[in-house]
Amino acid sequence: EDQVTQSPEALRLQEGESSSLNCSYTVSGLRGLFWYRQDPGKGPEFLFTLYSAGEEKEKERLKATLTKKESFLHITAPKPEDSATYLCAAPGDSGYALNFGKGTSLLVTP
Amino acid sequence: DAGITQSPRHKVTETGTPVTLRCHQTENHRYMYWYRQDPGHGLRLIHYSYGVKDTDKGEVSDGYSVSRSKTEDFLLTLESATSSQTSVYFCAISAQGTEAFFGQGTRLTVV
Numbered sequence: 001e002d003q004v005t006q007s008p009e010a011l012r013l014q015e016g017e018s019s020s021l022n023c024s025y026t027v028s029g030l031r032g033l034f035w036y037r038q039d040p041g042k043g044p045e046f047l048f049t050l051y052s053a054g055e056e057k058e059k060e061r062l063k064a065t066l067t068k069k070e071s072f073l074h075i076t077a078p079k080p081e082d083s084a085t086y087l088c089a090a091p092g093d094s095g096y097a098l099n100f101g102k103g104t105s106l107l108v109t110p
Numbered sequence: 111d112a113g114i115t116q117s118p119r120h121k122v123t124e125t126g127t128p129v130t131l132r133c134h135q136t137e138n139h140r141y142m143y144w145y146r147q148d149p150g151h152g153l154r155l156i157h158y159s160y161g162v163k164d165t166d167k168g169e170v171s172d173g174y175s176v177s178r179s180k181t182e183d184f185l186l187t188l189e190s191a192t193s194s195q196t197s198v199y200f201c202a203i204s205a206q207g208t209e210a211f212f213g214q215g216t217r218l219t220v221v
Binding site (some may be wrong): 022031032034036041042043044045046049087089091092094095096097098099101102103 | 141143145150151152153154155158160165168169200202204207208209210211212213214215
């Protein structure tokens with residue numbers, strides 16, 4: 001069964017303290033790894049798609065990387081406004097719908 | 111919000127009543143999805159559609175049905191609501207079945 005697992009479940013950082021979130025997957029024949037950000041009371045917001053090992057994508061203080069077995073979301077010098085839940089996802093068996101991990105809840109304190 | 115409107119945004123209903131949630135898109139995307147989000151479970155796929163009148167089941171489809179008679183509308187029906195269906199429901203759309211864009215969600219409470 002295809003699975004997407006995220007760690008840690010929760011992470012608390014001080015402003016400026018860089019860290020990484022992990023997403024491991026057991027999807028056979030990966031057809032993309034997707035990162036989303038979700039703020040409380042809102043729908044997930046698309047961040048990145050990665051398709052092949054070694055690929056990297058950046059947006060402001062966020063950088064997503066992909067290996068054959070996992071993806072990392074690196075957060076450099078985070079600010080309080082980066083506080084959110086970060087979700088990763090991969091296509092399921094149908095290939096046309098995403099299976100999501102349970103997310104990492106990030107809190108950045110001033 | 112990528113041209114996605116969910117209605118209603120909040121609803122309280124009684125156990126045993128039917129409930130229909132609506133998702134409307136203005137992007138002309140082929141794929142549409144219904145997910146539910148619950149603490150400890152994350153986002154789980156209920157049903158999805160890959161074209162008008164073409165739908166398929168997801169991970170948690172029991173007790174739910176869907177219909178898509180037009181490209182822009184995807185309806186989710188709880189045939190007889192139960193307390194276990196209290197959740198936040200998200201609609202999503204995708205042009206090619208890859209990146210999906212989400213609506214703002216519907217908070218449903220079944221009492």
